[in-house]
Amino acid sequence: MKISFNGNELEITANITLVDFMDNKNLVFEHTLIELNGKILSKEEKHEAILSDGDNVAAFTLVSGG
Amino acid sequence: MAENLLKKGLERYFTTEQLEKIEDVHVGIAGAGGLGSNCAVNLVRSGFKKFSIADFDKVEPSNLNRQFFFADQVGLPKVEALADNLKRINPDIELNILNKRLVAENVNDFFADCPIVVEAFDCAKAKTMLIEALAGSGKLLIAASGLAGWGDADELVTRKFSDNFYLVGDSTSGIESGLPPCAPRVSVASAKQANIILQHVLEK
Numbered sequence: 001m002k003i004s005f006n007g008n009e010l011e012i013t014a015n016i017t018l019v020d021f022m023d024n025k026n027l028v029f030e031h032t033l034i035e036l037n038g039k040i041l042s043k044e045e046k047h048e049a050i051l052s053d054g055d056n057v058a059a060f061t062l063v064s065g066g
Numbered sequence: 067m068a069e070n071l072l073k074k075g076l077e078r079y080f081t082t083e084q085l086e087k088i089e090d091v092h093v094g095i096a097g098a099g100g101l102g103s104n105c106a107v108n109l110v111r112s113g114f115k116k117f118s119i120a121d122f123d124k125v126e127p128s129n130l131n132r133q134f135f136f137a138d139q140v141g142l143p144k145v146e147a148l149a150d151n152l153k154r155i156n157p158d159i160e161l162n163i164l165n166k167r168l169v170a171e172n173v174n175d176f177f178a179d180c181p182i183v184v185e186a187f188d189c190a191k192a193k194t195m196l197i198e199a200l201a202g203s204g205k206l207l208i209a210a211s212g213l214a215g216w217g218d219a220d221e222l223v224t225r226k227f228s229d230n231f232y233l234v235g236d237s238t239s240g241i242e243s244g245l246p247p248c249a250p251r252v253s254v255a256s257a258k259q260a261n262i263i264l265q266h267v268l269e270k
């Protein structure tokens with residue numbers, strides 16, 4: 001199935017969990033915000049999400065400093 | 067009650083209606099370090115009066131390069147030192163301060179009365195925790211990521227996401243990369259956070 005990831009079309013395994021997808025992309029779960037179809041996910045939603053064909057996923061890894 | 071000189075000065079720049087809008091909003095600030103202390107100063111100077119501010123830390127010498135504290139405040143809890151400093155700008159502000167670490171379990175309670183929250187943490191993990199804990203709350207949330215070092219400050223951009231969520235910074239300049247947090251870029255980021263709030267309140 002196809003999803004959009006950070007603006008690029010990507011072929012991925014059907015029904016992959018978001019957790020596995022993030023792992024494959026080396027995205028650190030605790031430091032990365034996920035916007036799925038225009039909505040920033042809560043931690044629980046990140047844990048539970050399963051990607052579907054046509055999903056629009058954007059990942060934003062935050063860095064420290066303040 | 068003594069005349070409020072800040073308010074007297076603000077009346078030169080804002081209409082009564084504008085000042086009422088600003089004074090009415092309760093702003094939450096998560097963290098009273100480089101981002102939080104400077105953002106709070108910008109907001110108090112802009113006329114904001116109601117705040118909930120949380121931080122578990124004490125003022126250290128390594129904070130004085132960028133945070134709104136003074137040398138004689140080293141060792142004090144940041145929220146208490148910041149409260150004193152903000153009251154010197156406007157003695158009539160209403161502060162709800164918490165000298166404790168904000169975690170996923172207490173964030174929503176602490177900011178229950180705040181339609182606007184500033185993410186002003188240092189650590190990326192805490193930033194992510196706060197944003198995710200408030201996701202879907204409907205609050206205006208202004209976070210910052212990527213502001214260390216001394217590179218081009220025009221790279222500290224503001225990105226708007228869904229759900230009233232803004233992210234300020236260049237997204238890459240973290241202290242993980244060995245860059246020090248310095249006053250100019252931290253001030254730019256915190257001032258941008260405050261400016262988003264001022265614009266939101268005056269234009270809504």
